[in-house]
Amino acid sequence: MVQSLNRLKESPSQTAGPYVHIGLTPNFCGIPGVFEKDLGTEMVNAKTKGERITIRARVLDGTGTPLKDALIEIWQADSAGLYNSPTEIRGAADPNFTGWGRMPTDMVSGECVFETIKPGRVPYKPGVLMAPHVTFWIVARGINLGLQTRMYFADEELANAEDPVLARIEHRVRVPTLIAERHGDVYVFDIHLQGDRETVFFDI
Amino acid sequence: MTTDPKSNAKPESGAFFQRDRAWHPPAFTPIYKTSVLRSPQKALLSLDNTISEITGPVFGHDMLGELDNDLIHNFAKPGESAIGQRIIVHGRVLDERGKGVSGALLEFWQANAGGRYRHKKEGYIAALDPNFGGCGRTITDEDGNYAFRTIKPGPYPWPNGVNDWRPAHIHFSVFGHGFAQRLITQMYFEGDPLIWLCPIVKTIPDKAAVETLIAALDMQATIPMDARAYKFDIVLRGRRSSLFENRLEGN
Numbered sequence: 184m185v186q187s188l189n190r191l192k193e194s195p196s197q198t199a200g201p202y203v204h205i206g207l208t209p210n211f212c213g214i215p216g217v218f219e220k221d222l223g224t225e226m227v228n229a230k231t232k233g234e235r236i237t238i239r240a241r242v243l244d245g246t247g248t249p250l251k252d253a254l255i256e257i258w259q260a261d262s263a264g265l266y267n268s269p270t271e272i273r274g275a276a277d278p279n280f281t282g283w284g285r286m287p288t289d290m291v292s293g294e295c296v297f298e299t300i301k302p303g304r305v306p307y308k309p310g311v312l313m314a315p316h317v318t319f320w321i322v323a324r325g326i327n328l329g330l331q332t333r334m335y336f337a338d339e340e341l342a343n344a345e346d347p348v349l350a351r352i353e354h355r356v357r358v359p360t361l362i363a364e365r366h367g368d369v370y371v372f373d374i375h376l377q378g379d380r381e382t383v384f385f386d387i
Numbered sequence: 388m389t390t391d392p393k394s395n396a397k398p399e400s401g402a403f404f405q406r407d408r409a410w411h412p413p414a415f416t417p418i419y420k421t422s423v424l425r426s427p428q429k430a431l432l433s434l435d436n437t438i439s440e441i442t443g444p445v446f447g448h449d450m451l452g453e454l455d456n457d458l459i460h461n462f463a464k465p466g467e468s469a470i471g472q473r474i475i476v477h478g479r480v481l482d483e484r485g486k487g488v489s490g491a492l493l494e495f496w497q498a499n500a501g502g503r504y505r506h507k508k509e510g511y512i513a514a515l516d517p518n519f520g521g522c523g524r525t526i527t528d529e530d531g532n533y534a535f536r537t538i539k540p541g542p543y544p545w546p547n548g549v550n551d552w553r554p555a556h557i558h559f560s561v562f563g564h565g566f567a568q569r570l571i572t573q574m575y576f577e578g579d580p581l582i583w584l585c586p587i588v589k590t591i592p593d594k595a596a597v598e599t600l601i602a603a604l605d606m607q608a609t610i611p612m613d614a615r616a617y618k619f620d621i622v623l624r625g626r627r628s629s630l631f632e633n634r635l636e637g638n
């Protein structure tokens with residue numbers, strides 16, 4: 184025998200279920216008055232620095248049907264590439280940008296809309312930058328453990344071409360699954376849970 | 388989102404321990420039917436954490452309302468309260484190193500005493516309780532402790548198999564200090580025979596893992612003539628020391 188490492192095991196995940204909104208966006212699902220407003224609905228204010236953008240995201244199942252009961256959280260750097268987090272040790276992020284957003288998919292269209300700003304680049308390791316990206320976390324009925332992915336920007340071709348995470352994708356045909364199309368100030372990002380166009384998900 | 392102003396400690400900034408995905412439920416679990424079309428079929432791309440996952444939002448205690456951790460009263464009319472078995476749920480949020488996680492936002496939601504959720508997509512014949520909403524939240528203290536008051540939820544039938552019933556359960560959503568620690572899970576109650584019949588519980592391959600989601604009846608935390616108590620600890624991913632790693636300062 185050797186010494187024990189004395190580590191605990193992470194609590195196992197369970198699905199968020201169809202009624203995730205009750206806990207995470209109660210005002211959205213018709214439970215007013217408990218919390219003043221749903222968390223994560225406002226990422227920016229009038230003083231936020233950076234280019235205003237809208238992200239329109241959907242999550243589609245293996246038949247191509249949009250999920251009407253999913254919930255997406257996003258996490259991103261500010262316009263200077265700093266995270267609004269106590270763990271950010273490189274400097275102070277824009278105090279007028281939360282960096283974190285939460286939206287349920289619409290119960291009719293299956294779309295969620297984030298009003299945010301385009302993030303700056305952040306380092307992968309010293310001297311190597313990642314392309315601008317937004318981290319996505321997706322939960323829903325039928326998803327046993329939250330899915331982690333990233334959204335990159337179609338108009339950042341040069342940065343995307345040198346991004347060390349995108350470079351790790353062996354099957355290059357799958358890289359476009361992480362790149363959102365630009366239409367004016369709107370980026371459209373469809374997340375395919377399975378099938379030919381399956382989005383790249385991370386174990387990270 | 389704020390740093391704890393009382394703490395002078397430098398925040399830890401190492402990457403998180405890799406997830407043991409044989410301990411968590413896999414994505415494709417046909418016994419839970421909805422997972423069939425909602426599970427990725429291709430392998431996940433494994434990466435060490437970058438700063439995008441090491442960082443994460445942290446929430447200040449000042450965002451909490453007085454009744455946010457009291458589901459018996461936070462939706463009830465003044466002077467009234469929700470119907471059902473009054474309980475306290477308490478415990479700690481720890482990481483895999485056994486360290487308490489301070490400032491962790493916990494959000495929870497549940498059905499009422501009859502197993503009915505307050506949600507427009509829900510049609511179970513059990514009645515709504517006019518004094519019960521079913522949502523609450525709290526933030527752990529400096530040692531990782533949390534507590535809330537609620538009524539014990541009832542079991543709930545669902546259209547999976549012909550006669551499937553969820554055990555009594557409370558959903559938990561947890562934020563640690565990094566976005567890679569984000570976790571949603573469910574708490575079950577000691578002694579409930581439905582636990583071992585449930586297809587969602589059975590998505591977890593290891594019985595020992597299931598047992599970590601079963602809260603223990605805690606008579607020492609029970610308030611006599613008022614409410615019984617259950618203890619439920621939650622473990623988030625641990626964090627490596629960044630002592631010997633290349634640091635990102637100045638880049």
